[in-house]
Amino acid sequence: MIIKKLSNLNRFNKTILMILNDFLIIYASFLIAIYLVNNFDYFVFYISHSTTVALFSLPVFIFIGLYKSQVRYMGYKAMLNIIYATLILSLIKYSVVAFSFYKGGGVFIDYVAKNEIYLRETIIFWLVLSFFIIGSRQIARWAINSIGISSIKREFIIYGAGSAGRSVVSALLTNNEVRILGYVDDDYNLHGIYVNNYPVLGGLGYLENIETKREKVSVLLAVPSMKISRRREVLRILEENSISVRSLPPLNEIATGMTNVQKIENLRPEELLDRDPIELDLKKIQENINGKNILITGAGGSIGSELCRQIFKLNPKEIILLDHSELNLYNIHNELKEYLNHGSLKVDLVPKLGSILDEEFLKRIFQNHEIDSIYHAAAYKHVSLVEQNIIQGTKNNVIGTYNLATIASKNKIKSLIHISTDKAVRPTNFMGASKRLAELVIQGIVDHADSNLKYTMVRFGNVLGSSGSVIPLFKKQIEEGGPVTVTHEDVTRFFMTISEASQLVIQAGTQAEGGEVFVLDMGESVKINDLAKRMIRLSGYSVAKNINDEYSIAIEYIGLRSGEKLKEELILGKDLDPTNNPKVLKANEEFLNWEQVQEMIKFLQDAIFNNDTEQIKKLMLKYVTDYIPSDDYK
Structure with missing residues (x-):
């Protein structure tokens, strides 16, 4: 209890205690040295000078820096400083006493000179003093650390x-x-x-x-x-x-x-990829953002929030943050306000809490703001959840995109970038199929429009670190001691970082002609099993051969989930066209005309109104190329 109270004293009070401790040790070292050499002969003479030497110790020890280092973290250098400081103090002691002998007429100076008693006493004083000061510091260090060792x-x-x-x-x-x-x-x-x-x-x-x-x-x-x-x-x-x-x-x-x-x-997730990050030339695309009014849907999500950060740095006039999650919208709005407070940019931030399913809500936004570009990131993207909530997945991913794109085109918004996924290519799950339908909606509107609308799509692979990705899941499992769960030993995925994904979206807006699909050259696909092993090792563990290995974490293979592929694809066809950036490629794919899109939307709306999931599944099979639903959801 006493040690804990002492350890909680402020720095000044601790220093005073150390000085008092050192004074007492100096007096004790005098006594020990006198006893060992002279058996207390001339005790009164020696001890009368101890106070003088003790007073000299204060400036010496301060000058050497003995009271600067914290006892809790005392190391080898601090011990060398103590030895150096006590040596200087011993030399001062030798000088003080020798001068006193000389000044006093040399009462027994000849005796000292002949027998070197005084010199031996000084050496012993130095050794004893160093031992006790270092020892007192180490005892204090042990006591302080023993209190907090469990913490x-x-x-x-x-x-x-x-x-x-x-x-x-x-x-x-x-x-x-x-x-x-x-x-x-x-x-x-x-x-x-x-x-x-x-x-x-x-x-x-x-x-x-x-x-x-x-x-x-x-x-x-x-x-x-x-x-x-x-x-x-x-x-x-x-x-x-x-x-x-x-x-x-x-x-x-x-x-x-x-x-x-x-x-x-x-x-950071990008450091887990065994490739250099893809850098896009943001200077070339700044003119597409600088001074413009930008609407970002799904602004609080993983991709949407990173889009907000990247676009914010390009100095737009206004960013309209749209999200139906109050918490996510609050977080990204507050984060951007902090950047405003600490930077030189002047950007108007307009948070809009609502859904893209609310047509009147969307119309009011377009009436009240002169929007130049839209970045559409709002979507349900978790495969298993969408599989089990087909009605809501269809409403949000397909009907929501239709609402946004049609209202935008009626308001003569020239630029809309829709964020899609590689799961939209020959999908085996409903989430991927719904995102492909959303792509067809965008392409149909471009085909129908009288004016030259630059509405385009960007397909991502898996985004490292986003909600629902394997990185947060693996991290949580490792922190809990494992096992880390992988669906299949050979499952592979294309990966990109959130920063790369958001920059690709922005660049796509500068190169869009309307209706095309942009994809990122992400190099070789990554084995999820290798990624799991790397995260385990960089967390300080080895990969266990069995779950009970100490300091090891096991990988458990749980089997492919319903609707999950071993490998993903990025395009429907085989050919990709180059763009100005060698890492950004363009695919031109078959799409529905406007009449077919309207027919599809009407059928989907009727099925949603009747809560008819079977009809929705049939429509997916009709309109989505090579859609092969998993057995559990056929």
Whole structure:
């Protein structure tokens, strides 16, 4: 109880206690040295000078920095400082007493000179003083840490001893649940020195040889400016050694004030892809956004919210945020307001709480705002939920898109970008089929319009980190100790990051001619099994051969879900046309004319009104090319 109260004192009071402790040790060291050398001969003479030496200790110890380092985190450098400081103090003691002997006429100076008693007493004083001061610090360190040891939830090795690493350490020192073990850094000249009282343990090679099979140990990557190639090499070595990894936000987000250097986070989803991120030239597309009024539907969702962030940075005049989720709309609106408060941009933010199924609601938005472009991200996208809620899935994904696109065309809105999915290609589930119908609606409106409407579609693969993706699921399962569930050992998916997806949408708006489908060249598809293994290893575990392995997490194969494919496709045909960006491709596919679209919508509306899911399924089979529903939902 007493130790806990002392550990909670403020910095000034703790320093006073340390000074009093050191004074007492100086007096005790005098007595021990005198006893061991002289058996207390000339005791009165020696002890009369102890107060003078003790007073000298205060400026010496302050100058050396003994009271700067925190006892809780005392390390090798702090002990060397104590030895150095006590040596200086011992030399001062030698000088003070020798000068006193000389000044006093040399009462027994000849005796001292002959027998070197005084010199031996000074050496013993130095050794005893160093031992007791270091010992008192270590006892205090042990006592303080023993109080909070049960509250330590994470130990960090900081990768990077630069300004970012030092800033992170300073921030972490205020957290009693965290312990810093030291730094590693690529700069060989820093190895072996101390930064912020913590040792630079070595370079990347050090991490290959350490034992971090303790659940609490993580390596924190604190080099925001690290080149991508180097970062991938570091991650590869950490993965091979099953070392848990945390990271700082990217340098551009720190520089723009969107986040700060103290924000520690899990590895970003894009770092789990074994490829370089796809960069789109935002300068070329800024003219499509700068000074314009933009409507974003589904603004609070994973893709919609990232679209809001990317478009916000391109300086539009107004962003209308439309979402039917109050919480999601509140979160993205507040986030963008924070950017306004800390940046130089002046953007009008208009939150609109409502549904694209409400035609009167949509009409009022178009009447009250001069909209230049629409980014349509509102949709139900979770396969299993839509399979079990066919009526609502049809209403939101198909009828909602029809409402938005027809009202937009009547209001002469020239640009609409509809966000689709690779599951719309030869779908095996109802969600994919409904998204394909939404594509046909957009294409039919373009075919019917008198004016040149640039309404287009962008197809994504799986978006890393979005709600419902495997990344949050795997992360949760790993935190709970596993097992990590994978549907099939050979299942593969195309992946892109949320940032890549949102930038592709914006770029598509600049290249659209009307009715085409844009897709992103995402390289090779990724095995979900390999992704799961990588996440396990970068969380500090190995992949278990059985569920009971310590410090290991097992992968459990649960079988393909209803409507799930082993592999996904991005286009219906075989040919893709190039665009100005080599990573962005264009597909021109067969579509329905306007009369067929209207007929389809009427049949769907009738089936929805009659709550007739069987009729909806028949309509899907009629209008969606190569739709093969799973056995459970035929």
